[in-house]
Amino acid sequence: MTNYITTPIYYVNGEAHIGHAYTTFIADTMARYARLKGDDVFFLTGTDEHGQKIEESAKKNNMLPQDFANEISKTFKDLWDSLDISYDKFIRTTDVNHTKGVQKAFLTMYKNGDIYKGNYSGHYCVSCEAFFPQTQLVDGEFCPDCGRETTIVEEESYFFRLSKYEKKLLEFYESNPDFILPRSRKTEITNFIKSGLNDLSVTRTSFSWGIKLPDSLHDNKHVMYVWLDALMNYITALGYAEDDTNMKYWPANLHLVGKDILRFHAVYWPAFLMSLDLPLPKHIGAHGWWTKDGEKMSKSKGNVVAPKEVCDLYGVENFRYFMLREVPFGQDGDFSKRALIDRINSDLGNDLGNLLNRIIGMSGKYSDLHIDSKDVLKYHSSEFDKTVEILSTLPSYIDKLQLHKYLEELWKVFSIANKAIEEHTPWVKVKENKTEEALATIALVANILAKASILLYPVMPKTTSIIADTLSFSIDTNSYELLIIKKGLLAPFFIKKTPPLFPRIEDEVDIEIESTKKDTVKTELKPQSDDGLIEIGQFFQTSLKVGTVIDAVEVAKSKKLLCLKVDLAENEPRQIIAGIKEFYTPKELIGTQVCVVANLKPAKLMGLVSEGMLLAAKDESGLSLLRIESYKKEGTTIG
Numbered sequence: 007m008t009n010y011i012t013t014p015i016y017y018v019n020g021e022a023h024i025g026h027a028y029t030t031f032i033a034d035t036m037a038r039y040a041r042l043k044g045d046d047v048f049f050l051t052g053t054d055e056h057g058q059k060i061e062e063s064a065k066k067n068n069m070l071p072q073d074f075a076n077e078i079s080k081t082f083k084d085l086w087d088s089l090d091i092s093y094d095k096f097i098r099t100t101d102v103n104h105t106k107g108v109q110k111a112f113l114t115m116y117k118n119g120d121i122y123k124g125n126y127s128g129h130y131c132v133s134c135e136a137f138f139p140q141t142q143l144v145d146g147e148f149c150p151d152c153g154r155e156t157t158i159v160e161e162e163s164y165f166f167r168l169s170k171y172e173k174k175l176l177e178f179y180e181s182n183p184d185f186i187l188p189r190s191r192k193t194e195i196t197n198f199i200k201s202g203l204n205d206l207s208v209t210r211t212s213f214s215w216g217i218k219l220p221d222s223l224h225d226n227k228h229v230m231y232v233w234l235d236a237l238m239n240y241i242t243a244l245g246y247a248e249d250d251t252n253m254k255y256w257p258a259n260l261h262l263v264g265k266d267i268l269r270f271h272a273v274y275w276p277a278f279l280m281s282l283d284l285p286l287p288k289h290i291g292a293h294g295w296w297t298k299d300g301e302k303m304s305k306s307k308g309n310v311v312a313p314k315e316v317c318d319l320y321g322v323e324n325f326r327y328f329m330l331r332e333v334p335f336g337q338d339g340d341f342s343k344r345a346l347i348d349r350i351n352s353d354l355g356n357d358l359g360n361l362l363n364r365i366i367g368m369s370g371k372y373s374d375l376h377i378d379s380k381d382v383l384k385y386h387s388s389e390f391d392k393t394v395e396i397l398s399t400l401p402s403y404i405d406k407l408q409l410h411k412y413l414e415e416l417w418k419v420f421s422i423a424n425k426a427i428e429e430h431t432p433w434v435k436v437k438e439n440k441t442e443e444a445l446a447t448i449a450l451v452a453n454i455l456a457k458a459s460i461l462l463y464p465v466m467p468k469t470t471s472i473i474a475d476t477l478s479f480s481i482d483t484n485s486y487e488l489l490i491i492k493k494g495l496l497a498p499f500f501i502k503k504t505p506p507l508f509p510r511i512e513d514e515v516d517i518e519i520e521s522t523k524k525d526t527v528k529t530e531l532k533p534q535s536d537d538g539l540i541e542i543g544q545f546f547q548t549s550l551k552v553g554t555v556i557d558a559v560e561v562a563k564s565k566k567l568l569c570l571k572v573d574l575a576e577n578e579p580r581q582i583i584a585g586i587k588e589f590y591t592p593k594e595l596i597g598t599q600v601c602v603v604a605n606l607k608p609a610k611l612m613g614l615v616s617e618g619m620l621l622a623a624k625d626e627s628g629l630s631l632l633r634i635e636s637y638k639k640e641g642t643t644i645g
């Protein structure tokens with residue numbers, strides 16, 4: 007089955023922010039899910055490069071529009087590549103084939119009488135690239151969508167007979183109730199149409215940065231209206247100009263858009279397609295808008311969040327999970343680092359990560375890492391059935407783009423697994439010589455994790471592939487078929503040891519290392535008795551070791567942090583992120599010995615995992631590392 011999924015094409019007047027990343031993450035998730043099911047997917051994204059807005063932005067930057075577009079378009083493409091977006095094609099509206107396709111469509115609509123020449127007189131919002139009749143303006147001059155001042159346009163123009171399609175459009179929505187998702191947005195569109203559709207001006211003459219009309223019309227004063235040009239990308243990308251075989255992907259299954267551009271996609275686009283005698287897309291999904299700490303993002307406020315920065319600090323997939331889980335599809339959402347960190351530590355670290363760690367630990371202790379599903383149904387049929395039942399409801403959520411609900415339901419199976427461990431306490435069963443039962447619980451949890459990872463894969467492809475690798479299987483159409491559709495169990499396997507997937511994030515961005523130390527001291531070595539003294543055993547709960555620094559570099563963008571590699575005579579050197587940059591250079595540390603707190607839970611600082619802490623003393627004159635008087639072997643215990 008073909009399945010064509012698109013994002014909007016992004017204007018090249020500025021770099022991407024998290025709103026753009028959101029649409030793209032949803033589209034990528036939908037594309038990966040469809041591929042997993044075995045669909046023949048075509049996933050399109052790209053950039054929208056013509057129009058008055060881009061022409062003006064280029065001028066402000068003293069650049070030619072094409073050079074300006076090349077530069078910004080590349081930043082979008084590079085960003086999507088660095089965020090692992092699995093697009094099949096990245097279209098640019100300045101591509102030659104796109105231009106040809108738009109001209110072909112224009113001529114077809116002209117020839118069938120749907121485009122005619124006239125004069126336009128009215129208001130135009132350059133930022134929204136949209137025309138508005140006087141009656142729709144706020145205070146007679148401001149754009150009803152973005153609030154900016156509009157300009158008066160009076161020029162010769164070609165018009166598209168939008169009014170002709172009023173009835174046909176209303177009938178179409180009526181017989182396709184899931185055309186607009188969420189369904190709640192349909193009324194706003196039907197009301198817009200019922201208030202009367204004017205014919206749409208589809209060319210401009212007062213600037214030149216756009217696609218020229220087809221040569222056969224001999225009218226080179228005009229360039230195409232940027233929205234006609236842009237919407238056509240969905241068919242030109244498939245080779246509409248040359249009747250390419252990729253046209254087999256048409257009609258699109260899903261156009262993903264923000265709520266602000268729903269009207270263009272749900273009214274103008276279907277009308278153009280009706281005029282071209284092409285089938286209409288199956289769904290237009292309109293998502294809400296993201297704000298930052300409760301405020302609208304804007305360059306002037308300086309609060310625009312760059313997706314790359316967030317991903318570098320917190321992980322692409324953790325961020326994807328956060329965005330898709332945090333906000334019901336269609337509603338507005340707010341981005342704050344606190345909310346993101348909480349989701350990572352709680353949902354990902356506690357619910358999912360710990361589950362994996364627990365079965366690695368228990369299978370290591372009780373069955374030499376071997377896991378066999380043979381007794382799962384004997385001891386755990388109710389937990390297994392409940393899991394399978396929940397998982398079977400998930401497609402209905404994703405099909406309606408309710409990704410938050412999809413993830414919410416998916417998380418219920420992690421709680422079944424966590425509860426099974428707590429209730430059945432395998433460690434007690436082993437002591438009671440009921441090893442078969444204990445191993446069945448471990449195998450149940452492994453199976454739940456495997457099934458859930460497959461369904462989490464579209465949202466977190468790399469993370470879930472690591473989980474699958476730990477459980478010795480791969481996520482693909484076959485395992486989807488076996489473990490999800492056929493509700494099967496894992497064949498016997500050996501679990502692989504994997505480091506924790508979601509190290510706890512201790513604080514926001516430029517974390518103060520000193521305060522982390524204080525917190526650690528408070529929680530780890532809190533005196534137990536009233537006199538403030540501790541038992542010797544309490545002191546020895548802290549593992550202190552001698553290590554040799556074998557590498558040291560500065561942490562980018564941090565005033566305080568160095569990233570060290572410290573040899574503790576373990577399999578791998580430890581990575582330790584230390585707040586000592588103001589007092590030591592990387593060079594003077596390499597080859598020297600340090601005292602390391604070696605049994606701290608890993609923490610993330612500035613996006614880097616720290617697997618220990620250095621002992622140091624600090625007063626008003628500065629900071630000194632604690633050193634061993636003479637060389638001691640790496641890994642030697644201090645105490």
Ligand code: MSP
Binds near residue numbers: 054
């Ligand atoms: N070029 C047009 C789309 C043409 S599609 C044939 C356009 N480009 S845009 O760059 O301005 O916006 C692209 C998408 O980003 C839109 O879907 C828009 O809704 C979305 N977002 C822009 N700011 C946003 C937020 N703050 N939050 C969420 N999405 C936002 O419109």
